[in-house]
Amino acid sequence: MAEMTVIEAVREALREEMxxxxxxxxxxxxxxxxxxxxxxxxxxxxxxxxxxxxxxPLAEAAIxxxxxxxxVNGMRPVAEIEFGDFVWPAVNQIIGEAARVRYGTxxxxxxxxxxxxxxxxxxxxGLFHSQSIEVAFSHQPGLKVVAPATPYDAKxxxxxxxxxxxxxxxxEHKRTYRLVKGDVPDGDYTIPIxxxxxxxxxxxxxxxxxxxxxxxCLEAAAxxxxxxxxxxxxxxxxxxxxxxxxxxESVRKTSKAMVVHEDTKAGGIGGEIAAVIAEEAFEDLDAPxxxxxxxxxxxxxxxxxxxxxxxxxxxxxxxxxxxxxxY
Amino acid sequence: xxxxxxxxxxxxxxxxxxxxxxxxxxxxDAVEKFDALVEVVTDKVSMEFPAPxxxxxKAIVAAEGDTVPMGAIIAEMEVDSATAEAxxxxxxxxxxxxxxxxxxTLIQGANVGPTxxxxxxTALEEQLANRIPHASPASDSVPNTAQTxxxxxxxxxxxxxxxxxxxxATVVGTGRGGxxxxxxxxAAIAAWPSTTPAPAQPVTPAPQVTQDGPVGExxxxxPSPIRRMIADHMVKSVSEIPHAWSTVEVDxxxxxxxxxxxxxxxxxxxxxxxxxxxxxxxxxxxALRDNPLVNSSWEDEKIRLKGRVNLGxxxxxxxxxxxxxxxxxxxxxxxxxxxxxxxxxxxARSGSLVLADVQGGTFTLNNTxxxxxxxxxxxxxxxxxxxxxxxAIVKRPVVxxxxxxxxxxIRCMMNICLSFDHRIIDGAEASAFMQSFxxxxxxxxxxxxxx
Numbered sequence: 001m002a003e004m005t006v007i008e009a010v011r012e013a014l015r016e017e018m019x020x021x022x023x024x025x026x027x028x029x030x031x032x033x034x035x036x037x038x039x040x041x042x043x044x045x046x047x048x049x050x051x052x053x054x055x056x057p058l059a060e061a062a063i064x065x066x067x068x069x070x071x072v073n074g075m076r077p078v079a080e081i082e083f084g085d086f087v088w089p090a091v092n093q094i095i096g097e098a099a100r101v102r103y104g105t106x107x108x109x110x111x112x113x114x115x116x117x118x119x120x121x122x123x124x125x126g127l128f129h130s131q132s133i134e135v136a137f138s139h140q141p142g143l144k145v146v147a148p149a150t151p152y153d154a155k156x157x158x159x160x161x162x163x164x165x166x167x168x169x170x171x172e173h174k175r176t177y178r179l180v181k182g183d184v185p186d187g188d189y190t191i192p193i194x195x196x197x198x199x200x201x202x203x204x205x206x207x208x209x210x211x212x213x214x215x216x217c218l219e220a221a222a223x224x225x226x227x228x229x230x231x232x233x234x235x236x237x238x239x240x241x242x243x244x245x246x247x248x249e250s251v252r253k254t255s256k257a258m259v260v261h262e263d264t265k266a267g268g269i270g271g272e273i274a275a276v277i278a279e280e281a282f283e284d285l286d287a288p289x290x291x292x293x294x295x296x297x298x299x300x301x302x303x304x305x306x307x308x309x310x311x312x313x314x315x316x317x318x319x320x321x322x323x324x325x326x327y
Numbered sequence: 328x329x330x331x332x333x334x335x336x337x338x339x340x341x342x343x344x345x346x347x348x349x350x351x352x353x354x355x356d357a358v359e360k361f362d363a364l365v366e367v368v369t370d371k372v373s374m375e376f377p378a379p380x381x382x383x384x385k386a387i388v389a390a391e392g393d394t395v396p397m398g399a400i401i402a403e404m405e406v407d408s409a410t411a412e413a414x415x416x417x418x419x420x421x422x423x424x425x426x427x428x429x430x431x432t433l434i435q436g437a438n439v440g441p442t443x444x445x446x447x448x449t450a451l452e453e454q455l456a457n458r459i460p461h462a463s464p465a466s467d468s469v470p471n472t473a474q475t476x477x478x479x480x481x482x483x484x485x486x487x488x489x490x491x492x493x494x495x496a497t498v499v500g501t502g503r504g505g506x507x508x509x510x511x512x513x514a515a516i517a518a519w520p521s522t523t524p525a526p527a528q529p530v531t532p533a534p535q536v537t538q539d540g541p542v543g544e545x546x547x548x549x550p551s552p553i554r555r556m557i558a559d560h561m562v563k564s565v566s567e568i569p570h571a572w573s574t575v576e577v578d579x580x581x582x583x584x585x586x587x588x589x590x591x592x593x594x595x596x597x598x599x600x601x602x603x604x605x606x607x608x609x610x611x612x613x614a615l616r617d618n619p620l621v622n623s624s625w626e627d628e629k630i631r632l633k634g635r636v637n638l639g640x641x642x643x644x645x646x647x648x649x650x651x652x653x654x655x656x657x658x659x660x661x662x663x664x665x666x667x668x669x670x671x672x673x674x675a676r677s678g679s680l681v682l683a684d685v686q687g688g689t690f691t692l693n694n695t696x697x698x699x700x701x702x703x704x705x706x707x708x709x710x711x712x713x714x715x716x717x718x719a720i721v722k723r724p725v726v727x728x729x730x731x732x733x734x735x736x737i738r739c740m741m742n743i744c745l746s747f748d749h750r751i752i753d754g755a756e757a758s759a760f761m762q763s764f765x766x767x768x769x770x771x772x773x774x775x776x777x778x
Binding site for chain 2: 327
């Protein structure tokens with residue numbers, strides 16, 4: 001058992017998978033000689049050589065296309081999109097093509113690629129380095145979308161993603177990279193994709209979240225515990241397929257639900273969770289499902305003050321929790 | 328035989344809930360119609376609720392100390408089928424009536440809560456008009472129970488209540504705006520089995536005070552329902568009303584002389600004691616008539632000037648403060664007031680006020696002087712605009728101005744202290760009222776004619 005950061009957990013998972021399976025290789029902008037803009041791939045070039053740790057041109061469409069081509073031909077590429085904000089040129093390769101490979105070939109071919117996508121704000125990244133784009137991919141059948149929040153989950157899930165036979169979009173929140181530390185077991189382990197994790201058990205209300213703001217939810221839940229309000233916090237970990245069973249089981253217990261994400265509200269994951277709850281657990285509800293999310297602005301503002309205003313915080317979440325608990 | 332639910336009757340217009348006091352019958356007891364069934368305490372009055380039917384008390388639904396809404400089922404009785412049918416028919420008739428007024432079912436009052444209260448007037452009428460009493464299940468046109476109290480229930484609350492046979496009208500909501508939450512229903516379900524068998528424990532947990540406990544040990548008293556009502560009422564008044572105060576000295580020498588000289592004759596003529604309270608009530612009622620702003624209340628960002636002068640008198644009853652009301656006090660002379668005050672105060676002290684005695688007050692007079700107080704800052708009887716205290720009459724050396732120069736005289740002096748709602752009244756209006764009051768009191772002389 002070792003304590004490590006999220007970025008170290010990602011690096012460890014990559015290294016161990018590349019050691020385990022020679023078909024696994026890493027590619028992306030600056031991931032080789034520079035070790036990646038966040039140093040997620042630091043040391044991999046030295047260990048595995050330039051054939052398995054490939055620096056690509058600044059061309060996301062090419063990154064997506066090469067990864068797809070390698071994957072359908074028996075390799076397991078782990079491609080990095082430097083910043084989630086720049087993923088759009090690769091969308092045709094990922095959504096338009098990769099997502100349909102298994103379906104379109106009636107299962108004769110699969111595309112076992114992983115697209116690692118650093119995303120999210122709170123890092124002073126401004127308009128072009130802060131976006132939450134996970135919902136664009138989690139809408140798409142044929143993809144698996146993962147968004148871990150802790151080092152333990154990041155390592156276990158990245159291993160599962162690499163071993164998965166279908167395309168997995170692996171979202172890593174930039175702010176958690178070095179902010180969040182946690183114990184990670186030594187040796188090989190995996191965490192199943194599509195399984196949420198109850199990060200805190202409680203009886204009064206259910207809070208569903210993922211990524212960076214999950215930690216703010218836990219912080220707020222600890223505050224509310226001192227006020228006698230018992231909050232259950234669920235970490236989705238996977239955004240597609242959603243683990244609706246875990247969410248519904250919790251909501252049936254607490255009868256009050258809230259979704260918290262950094263992404264903007266309209267059309268976000270929160271709406272999907274709320275709809276599932278309304279469809280499946282209506283008879284168990286004791287309050288409207290609440291959403292705490294980013295505001296409806298086109299991108300993360302550059303001003304630090306406005307960025308703080310944009311981001312859900314433990315304080316804002318605690319206010320919403322109190323409101324829901326008192327309903 | 329059939330089992331029917333016994334509802335808590337509507338007692339008084341603005342009352343929406345009551346606290347269940349002691350149960351005077353236990354499950355299994357045979358009950359005659361009009362037998363006292365249970366004590367019911369509201370912030371206006373506490374009374375013994377009579378059995379509406381003859382039969383057997385089957386189960387107590389609302390336990391002692393429970394706060395229950397009007398119209399909620401508080402017990403179940405086993406009655407013969409004819410009675411059950413009649414009760415069902417009556418409830419159906421009531422279901423179509425605009426508003427139930429069950430005050431008539433009260434037979435007698437016992438001790439009384441802190442407030443004479445006031446009419447909520449239009450707001451109240453609206454509230455009554457909107458209230459739809461118990462619907463019979465057969466009737467399609469009548470909304471179901473979920474709407475009877477104007478409340479809506481969440482899916483989980485409706486489902487749990489239906490599955491466990493909980494009548495939501497009997498559940499007290501702790502959610503926002505009195506919403507019934509899932510936890511409230513779960514608590515009701517948990518409480519259900521324990522209330523069905525006859526509770527063998529003592530029903531009234533009277534304050535247990537150990538006479539010879541260790542020296543210096545704190546003792547915890549359980550406040551009576553009335554004490555709790557008084558507490559709530561005081562907190563409400565102080566937290567909602569911005570209080571301001573004014574004190575004025577009154578020379579009562581002429582009034583004292585008048586009373587002393589005419590007391591005996593008055594008794595012979597009017598069969599009533601000529602009390603100071605009759606004089607002060609008389610004076611304050613007239614002052615209120617001349618200063619209508621003081622006889623008002625702050626309602627929904629508006630000021631309601633009261634059409635009547637209904638004077639509440641604060642009386643120390645054995646169970647706590649009560650405020651019986653002299654309705655239309657401004658229309659009475661001294662004799663009429665003296666004749667009305669005496670029996671009212673007597674009823675208050677003996678705990679036998681009826682509901683009508685405590686309703687509709689528009690202003691409160693507190694005769695703190697009888698307790699020896701010379702200065703006070705009373706808490707306004709919410710939602711009235713002001714309260715005045717008449718303090719002790721004391722002989723004091725006073726400087727009297729006369730054409731021949733100033734002189735020091737021994738005079739009977741009394742302070743009158745006004746607490747007023749500063750949202751409605753400013754110092755100027757308060758002073759005008761106090762000067763009116765003072766003028767009325769100082770107008771009496773030894774040979775004034777008493778009407």
